[in-house]
Amino acid sequence: MGPTCFNNFMRFANLTSEIKALQFNILTGYPYDHPSMIDMVTRSPQNLAENLVAVLKGFEWAQVGVALCKECYSDDDLSSEKYFETVENVFDQSHVAVKEILKLEKGARRENISEQIEVFEASARVILLMLGDNLNDYVEYLEAMALRNWTNEEYTPVLVLSKNVLNGLDVPWKSDPSLLRLFDKTIIIYNNVYTRTKTSQFTTKYSFSTNEETVISLQMYEAYYVLAHYLNTAITSDFSLFNYTQPEKAIASMNISGPFESIYINTAGQRLAGYDVAVVDKNQTSFDYILHLGTVLTDKNCAQLACLHFELNSTLSSFYEAPKDVPLCGFHGEICDQTGVIYAILVVLGVVALFVIAYIAFRKVITNSKGRSISNPWLIPFTEIHFIDLTNTDGSQHMSIQSLQRNADEKARLQSLARTKQIATVDQSYMLVDKFVMRDKIRFDRYDANMLYQMKSHLQHDNLNGFGGLSFDKASHIFIIWSQCFRGSLHDHIFTKERQRGTSNNFEGAFLRDILKGLEYLHASALNYHGNLTLHNCLLDSHWIVKLSGFGVNRLLVKWKSSGQIFTEDHTPVIKSEELHYFDPAIKKIWKNMTGTKADNGLITPVFGRKCDMYSFGVILHEVIFKKKFVENFIDSPKDLGEDDSVLIDDENDVQASKFPLPIVIPEGIEVHNDLVKMLENCFGANRPDVPLARKITDTVLKMSGSLVDLMIKNLTAYTQGLSETVAIRTAELTAETEKNDQLLMELLPPSIATDLKLGIRVDAKTYKQATILYSDIVGFTSLCSESEPIEVVTLLQGMYQRFDLIISQQGGYKMETIGDAYCVAAGLPKENGHLHVEIICMIALLQRESLHNFEIPHRPGQYLNCRWGFNTGEVFSGVIGQRAPRYACFGEAVALASKMESNGKEDRIQMTLASQQLLDDFFPRFIVSSRGGITIDGYGHLLTYWLEGDDDKTQYQVAREEIKDRFEKLNKNGDSSPSTSAPNSAEISSDGRPKDKMTLAKEKVLAERKREEERMLQEQTIHEALGDAEEQVELAQVLVDDDEDHGKNGLDDLRSTLSSPTLEDEDDGEEEEVGKPIGNDARINSQASTIPET
Structure with a gap:
């Protein structure tokens, strides 16, 4: 961040370029473009020149004169007018001709200036004046114009003030009214980038001795913001942004919201911020006689990704006309020697153009650029509302946009809710839309229109939700539109289990403080009071800041319902029963007695309305501190009042909702300060505290330790832990299912093949x-x-x-x-x-x-x-x-x-x-x-x-067989009953006392069986040998008995029988083989072919 003086500028610029580091210039503007440097100064020569070019083109001025006094800025180290050469170069690039440059000395008298400004007479009518930082510095020049009898209508002086105007313009005619005549019709271009409304929070929190310190601090703060945005984008979205050779192009491509307003950086690393343009008009009724012509606007629709343009305020185009940069007949009268025919044509064309301009001007007066009424900005065309299907979201009636997964248990309730509540987008922003049915066309009186105008245009606060407006469709519906906050309502945060987290008392204090800050602003505004303060209308934005919503709407709904102009589409009460307990019974009684006429206007005074707001705050305080419903939940059901009607309030539910718990009963396990309990009781009594007192008590009792950011981090940490638990459960379920799928896949395919397929590896044949x-x-x-x-x-x-x-x-x-x-x-x-x-x-x-x-x-x-x-x-x-x-x-x-x-x-x-x-x-x-x-x-x-x-290897075979048998028995046991818990027998215990493994047991079992088999075979062999000896003795005796002749005959017959009978193998196969003939097909499969040799 720097540098701190001009001498160090080039040194630091070359150094940061050499080491590839970003440099942010926050002190003063310099007339140089340098790689890897971002110029954040709003009064830099480049930004000053771009603003002048935008204004000149907006007024259609192509040539100007310049009166410059560089010595007049010698006491201002931050000025950029001394670098007018840079401004002149930008003029040349933008095709703006500088006809004359008059250099004046500091302290020059009006008589000398009167002689010097004669150079403009033949070349320029629009004169840019850069003679100092204050309007008093231009008095001598304007008096010199008066000495030459130059009027401000003929010669247009444009006063350029690049110094930041933090506290508004200091006009010299306040102390000397006679100077107003000199400044009349002069145009002022001044640096009003850091307005009080934009920087109030920053300047209130930090104090500075001079305006220069304030400006430098603001520019430093914005520089750090841009750097943080750049690094966050590079880390989370696009790592290629770490390109230090041309960082200005990377930053120029970003949309940077900025802490005070959007920040635009062009591709040269220059920050562009629009100046304000005004004209002094002595006929104005305002105290400073300054008419605001508009602000130079910034957009990214150009090659440099940041450019300025200026358009005259559409409401002023009908009565203010910018002077010309060239006289009507030219500087020497060369244009006025035209013939009469040309005059006639010009008259005809002028009349036609006048009608066209008048028509366009009239349209611009009554509508803005989007076709909306300027006088009624709260009226939104129905075609600009794009509805979202509510039954596909999840949440309460003030739903969080982040939740888009439908909950099956709430489907019926959401479908019913969609009849009155809808989510929509307007101008690419999410909106919450309340829908009601109109019986007759609604007419707005001056009071209603003014209140809606205030709600739309003037009520702006950090703790107020944006009012979108009203809209009407062709089917007799009226839509009330509010901005939708990212995190839903405070009711959701406290009472919805899916979102509820262990919120600390400190964070509760932050919530209550935000509510009271918004309520204090409303009580001091033209609206006087909220009138509809409920937990459902306390919304949480993405930064966990509470924003009050729904203010002012109940006044209109009660009025329209009392006159019979509206009803709900589902015939439920206009004011929902779940919100009845937030309203003071006294104000509900007044609502029920209203007739919808002018006589109702004085029934609710601002003082009474503010007291009712404190009653509502007491209910909110009770529910936030105790995390307990003030009353039981009420469910609205349609009333049988005819097809086109509904009640304002359900009387049966209201009887229960109007009973408030006094004295306050503190639930077990909750410690509450006595002052807080006392204030809670007073909110329901006659002597109710005002907002400042309630804020003082809550700030003292519920004092926050650490900053709001620390509390937000704690809450987000608890929220993340809850999500982590849910993710862990879902991950475990997914892992179990994945293991089942993997196990099934391993059964269908070989493990190696299955693994390759899971990894996406191609498995070739x-x-x-x-x-x-x-x-x-x-x-x-x-x-x-x-x-x-x-x-x-x-x-x-x-x-x-x-x-x-x-x-x-x-x-x-x-x-x-x-x-x-x-x-x-x-x-x-x-x-x-x-x-x-x-x-x-x-x-x-x-x-x-x-x-x-x-x-x-x-x-x-x-x-x-x-x-x-x-x-x-x-x-x-x-x-x-x-x-x-x-x-x-x-x-x-x-x-x-x-x-x-x-x-x-x-x-x-x-x-x-x-x-x-x-x-x-x-x-x-x-x-x-x-x-x-x-x-x-x-x-x-x-x-x-x-x-x-x-x-033949009985041991190996028996081991395999026993292992299969054990595995199958174990499989059956696990499938049929629980495993046995009986103690192992002695055969299953080794000599050292430890259980034997399955393989050892199986081997011992096989060896025992083998030993028994050998003993059995030995016994059988002994028996066979004994039988063989007996048969031999019998056969020998038979041979000795037979005579020789009979024996020979019988032996021959036995031999013939043996030769003619088939073999045992032939009987089994049922096939005869040809002796000596090869069998098989060597051509088909050689490895399987064979021959049977001759016998």
């Missing part, structure tokens, strides 16, 4: 050189289904597949699909595992077969299922099919041949191809395999296949 595919199918399933109920079939398949899935999960296979009773399993994909895939499939097939031996058909006790299994090893390719319901599938001849192995297999047998058998023989010889021989398969010819009989 892949070829696997070697994988093993297993198919199984239930034998006789079709006939079983025809004889069973559907639910029985589903139960059967669920039980069987539950066992199969456990086996696959344990062994590391992947279930490809199930179609009815058909079951397909793959191993070796999507993650390749060398040759382990064939071992996995063998274990799966064996364990599935054994599990079926123990699986009884649920609806057929004593019957068991039988399946066929078939698998094959070979090259396959796989990928994900589909998007809405993706499915992982594999294809290839190896898959088709695996299916053939199952379909051509036998009941309760596991068939495999030669490729699978060779892998088992090479890498896993522990599996017991037997040859089936050659079989004919459609499409493949004659293939050699094998049966998988079992696993």
